[in-house]
Amino acid sequence: MAEQGPAFDFFTISNLWLLLSAALVFIMHLGFSTVESGLCQSKNTNNILFKNVFIVCMGVLSYAVWGYNAMYPGDGWALGEFFAMGKPIETWTGSALTYDYGKTALCMTQLTDFLFQAMFAATAATIVSGAVAERVKLGSFMIYAVLLVTFAYPVTGSWQWGAGWLADAGFKDFAGSTLVHAFGGFAALAAVIVLGPRKGKFLSDGRVKPILPHSLPLATIGVFLLFLGWFGFNGGSVLSASPGPVSLVFVTTTLAGCAGGIAAIFASWILLKKPDLSMALNGILAGLVGITAGADTVGVGSAALIGAIAGVIVVFSVLFFDKIKIDDPVGAISVHGVCGIWGTLAVGIFSMNEAHTVAKQALGTFSVSAFAFVFSLILAIALKVTIGIRVSAEEEMRGLDVEEHGSPAYHFGQDATELG
């Protein structure tokens, strides 16, 4: 009983922290919504917000009905350690709500475990949403998102976090540089290749036309909210409130994000000759994506270095994808895909744990990225040849807000002028 007391309190603290982490990851979806809409054109804002609202609602529900149990199958694999069938989560009766579920090993109830993971799941589709923005057909994207989040994301998730073959192979991905970010980034790359660039982005004379963000305040709000949410994303991935690990993760996460921002500011200033806010914002995100795989296993100096390198990488990567005519309006492929791989490999370089090697990390990140790319490619092509994946040129020019939703996102001042 004297033992039980403290253990129960530690369980209670940890369970609360995981629920708070779930709430913090939830608010990342507002971050994604505002970054994506802020960096795109005003005429597509309603559409972008609608997609994001749909994704988070659908993602949580589908994870309850299928994804959670497909990703954490226990011994219930259907195919080696590669694939498991999903099924609905348990209801509140049974052990899903008691200390007995996790005891002192996994310090939370099963419902908390579910909720924390559910908040991650929708992210995969959210990342794609940014890359395909401003020309994807709404209905097709919704089908794409449902299938990606429900069926594809839990597969690669199970390989590692569900104790599948990658976990056996010694792969390390603390909070998802690969399982969440590279997954989303490479799914996005495939979708963008199938979809093609926005009209007018790549001119016939070889020039790349900048399509300006419509609201930098919205984009900035988004990045700060994502940074905030990352405290839960990474901090909650400790899976308890244990002081040492949680403190370390908070600090490595913060330093990497800040270093990514500073590095991107100066890298882009040198390359573009201007202090560029969008690049600074993407640099912060790049640093955060970069540290996510190893936030609990690198020192604070290494964390800053990983973030700074990510901040430089993202600048070059954004320019590179422009060069090869891959049109990604928000830089999602660079931020999440390229820096997700960088962060995963960086664990092999900087980890305090010698068991982590670049080779093991490469195996994990490339196999997950390849799966995401191939799944997304097949799905996008299937949609393209059936119901179509892209709006008409006319709709694209007029904007998806009016064309698909019948209403612009903004309506300034017209009423005032009615008077005159």
Next chain:
Amino acid sequence: MAEQGPAFDFFTISNLWLLLSAALVFIMHLGFSTVESGLCQSKNTNNILFKNVFIVCMGVLSYAVWGYNAMYPGDGWALGEFFAMGKPIETWTGSALTYDYGKTALCMTQLTDFLFQAMFAATAATIVSGAVAERVKLGSFMIYAVLLVTFAYPVTGSWQWGAGWLADAGFKDFAGSTLVHAFGGFAALAAVIVLGPRKGKFLSDGRVKPILPHSLPLATIGVFLLFLGWFGFNGGSVLSASPGPVSLVFVTTTLAGCAGGIAAIFASWILLKKPDLSMALNGILAGLVGITAGADTVGVGSAALIGAIAGVIVVFSVLFFDKIKIDDPVGAISVHGVCGIWGTLAVGIFSMNEAHTVAKQALGTFSVSAFAFVFSLILAIALKVTIGIRVSAEEEMRGLDVEEHGSPAYHFGQDATELG
């Protein structure tokens, strides 16, 4: 002492969780501010923000001076178990800050208890604020809000949470589907009836003119922040950090909100032939309002069902009120009033506890809603026949920002053009 130790830690965790919950409910006021201003016209934005800032500041202060003790009278009833007088909260000396206040029964200090409840109180007026927006006279609304929050809200609150006659009758309202939301929604209905619709909303030929939201990003920010805050609103209503109940409440709340969003998306798509973001947002809120009465006592499947039904109800309800020429710019009556009643009745249907019945639930929700409606009706009429409750047609057309506040909410680009 060995017993005391763990109890003290549990008390500490729980007290912290309730304070965090208060902070989360606080941020709901930003959510209400941005939803309401986003869904209304740009020319009334300054006015709407001003009202909301006033309400939250005034609401907390009046709750400290009167409301808290009127709502939680202990044995100090003035009239049966129907009404108690208020008085200021205790200062920090005394037992208001110690373990002895709540011990292991109510695991928080009295000041924490006060703060958590204070953050709820202002909500009643905030809900009304949305429904009467764009034509209510500022001074009259401020008087209305003070009286509603200070005197009316604690009365019905005391009936249930203050251990009054409704609590004795076996009524169940976990976190306020009725005591907060239906209260606000039916107060709003009465105020809107007295106030009348906005000019130009209902045309003489029977058509209903849509008055477009001026900023969907603002509205979306608001709904995400409300969803976030609801984790504190419902999760804090457990009144401790006890792992099982808090986990269950987080999960039921999330599933209901997400199911409400998805249901409203498809219901409105079918009815209106367009994917409608405003309806999706109101669907999320409807699901959250719906689950609030029973978040701790229904299973996770039931929670999703309650939310989905709320999401359908809100779509029909919004269209219904348009049809009967009740003009509610943000849908507050439908979201908070109608879905507040639905959520309360749903406890009688879905609760795991057989003591909860639809009859008891109906008694509670209708008596509270009726009190709110009648109080608000009398107050609104009194204001109308004395100082007036509505701005002039001229002011309404020009917008309340310039007319009442002397300044628009937005000022874009004019300075740049000064140059040319």
Next chain:
Amino acid sequence: MAEQGPAFDFFTISNLWLLLSAALVFIMHLGFSTVESGLCQSKNTNNILFKNVFIVCMGVLSYAVWGYNAMYPGDGWALGEFFAMGKPIETWTGSALTYDYGKTALCMTQLTDFLFQAMFAATAATIVSGAVAERVKLGSFMIYAVLLVTFAYPVTGSWQWGAGWLADAGFKDFAGSTLVHAFGGFAALAAVIVLGPRKGKFLSDGRVKPILPHSLPLATIGVFLLFLGWFGFNGGSVLSASPGPVSLVFVTTTLAGCAGGIAAIFASWILLKKPDLSMALNGILAGLVGITAGADTVGVGSAALIGAIAGVIVVFSVLFFDKIKIDDPVGAISVHGVCGIWGTLAVGIFSMNEAHTVAKQALGTFSVSAFAFVFSLILAIALKVTIGIRVSAEEEMRGLDVEEHGSPAYHFGQDATELG
């Protein structure tokens, strides 16, 4: 062991609370970004956001490399108890992550301690950022901010929180009315004096031209986020999760902020004859700044009174600085400087602890404010006579966004018109 158990749990809760507090203070930087950009003109929004993003990233990094150890030198003073050299924080090996660092005296790991303090550090420059907005040269401001945050802020911080000479003198500044807010406010005053007012603000005929805020929703979002963050700023300054003190601090903070808002609403309404949202928002911030020095040591009634007085002071102060032609676009000098001094002195008047006197408080707040003013004055003059501190009149008129960053912050609707 029976003792250790509870102590460890209390340590765990407290460490988690301090990490959450760090996250809450982090989001204040988004609050500052949106308040400042909202209250300024649209043509300078990109610039303002860029500055704020830079400051937070740079501030955390420089605090890791120098500031933390300069501010908390232990016995390692370089010059009396007035100045200590900085050095990088320890990496995660060693005792920085264990219970042994703080035990039951300072209930957190050293990395948590660092992170919480790091989030405060950047604030000093953020406050200045608001006052010098719309005409400061970007590169010069960046150098200014680096030097202020890295070298100046830890000096005065060490005087009090680093157990230096002010702590010995019996000065009380709970969470930084002086060390953070008055420091920033008086650094801002010096910088504004060197910089001069915006073109067109003070007309030659003596009139003061109001330069309208470009987005009141942004400003309102900012103030609510700052209020939210203040729960961590003040609540975390308890340095544990001890129920009594944390509850008291939450309640005094809330009441002071709300009272500041209400007092400013009515004071400005009387003076300006209009209900003024900007004044209401600054009143809330004034109340929060005012309570920050004594949030743990005054009663709840005193807290409301301190806040209300701050709310009145800020209205008169803003008008006063306009009168003497000190141009502070966001009111930062009044909110943070003047009300920072007020709040610090108020501890001498209202504290429950008789050891606190107005004389000791005056010594502390005036010496810190004077140091900040002089440091900032010298630095600003040095920048002015070398690389220049102000943009050209032409750049100021066209806006810093296009001139310094090559891109406006907003881009509405142009694309839609391309069609026609």
